[in-house]
Amino acid sequence: MAKITAGLxxxxxxxxxxxxxxxxxxxxxxxxxxxxFEFTKEWVETQQPDVVILIYNDHATSFDMCFIPTFAIGCGEEFQPADEGYGARPVPTVQGSPKLAWHLAESLILQGFDMTIVNEMDVDHGLTVPLSMVFGEVEEWPCQVIPLAVNTVVYPSPTGERCLALGRAIRKAVEKFPEHLNVQVWGTGGMSHQLLGERAGLINQTWDKAFMDSLRLDYERLSAISQVEYIRESGTEGCEMVMWLIMRGALNQSVNEVHRHYHVPVSNTALGHIIYENVTNENGEDQVL
Structure with a gap:
């Protein structure tokens, strides 16, 4: 069966x-x-994932005020880099994993998540920048990618509890897929930042580092953070961090943190990066979160 081995x-x-x-x-x-990200590039080369389920938010590129899905999964064969107003990035076309993606869509819907199934969409920096940071400049991405877009742009966004539960549901779905695949789940977005308004440029390093400290073991507490609290403490765009909870929910209860990186400022935002590997118990069994 397919197996989730790590999260990023x-x-x-x-x-x-x-x-x-x-x-x-x-x-x-x-x-x-x-x-x-130097460690990350070496690490991912040794891990060699077959498929990355990449959790990101679209920035009014494929979805706008005309159409706002809470959770959307890309089930197509491929996804082109988006033109976000200054031309598409010169990066490879993203190759999808339609068999696994359709399996995920079916399983998640049957588990009670109303997924929007998308067969054609362009993917913006929310997806292509993480690929570039991890894989570097390559002629083609070395694995298949399933885009899973989360609405963190237009109120109301899904709660942290719902996102953690979605991660758990993704795990269940992957483990029922009959093909042997090494799957990773990447949660992207954040950390603290606000792009507009009187608090534009806000960065809360204390909040960011506390979030990263708590994600491994205290994820239930993080899942209870409201969108209002995210906005107050980490800026209007800080609520993107709920997508990290989807990643965490897809992993074992026990994980090893193998790498962490935090840097400010980058433009007017804080940059956070973390890698978890799943840990099994003494019997070699996964410990479900």
Whole structure:
């Protein structure tokens, strides 16, 4: 059967994609950001995932005020990088995993999640920047990717409890897929930032680091954080961190944190990055979260 072996959380700051595309990642002002992903690039090469279920939010690229799905899963064969107003990023086309994606859609809906099934959509920086940060500049992405978009842009967003539960449901679905696949779940977005309004530029390092400290063991408490509290403590865009809870919910109860990186500022945002590997008990069995 397919198996989720690891989870990864990371910010998806659009400026990072621009820096990579212009070849400026070695400049002194940006080098510390990218240095924190050197371990990740080596790690993912040893892990060799077959499929990444990538949790992100669309930034009014494929979904806008005309159509706002709470949870949308990409079931197509491929997904093109989006033109977000200044041309599409020069990155590879994202190759989907339609058999697993349709299996996930069916299982999640039968588990009570009203997924929006999307067969054609372009994917924006929320998805392509994490791929670039982890895999680097490549001619093609080395694994298949299932985009799973979460509405964190238009109120109301799904609660942390619902996102944690979705992660658990994803795990159940993956483990019922009959093909042998090494699957990773990536939760993207955040950390604290506010792009508009009187508090534009807000960064709350204390909040961000506490969130990362708690994610491994105290995820139930994090899942109870309201959207109002996210906004108050981490800015209007800070609620993107609920997508990290989907990743955490898809993993074992026991995980090893193998890497962490935090850097501020990046543009007007905080960057967070974490990697978990699943741990089994003494009998070699998974400990379900």
């Amino acid at each position: 959380g990371t910010s998806h700051i659009p400026l990072l994609g621009r820096i990579i595309d212009t070849g400026d990642s070695d400049k002194p002002e940006w080098a510390p950001v990218f240095k924190g």
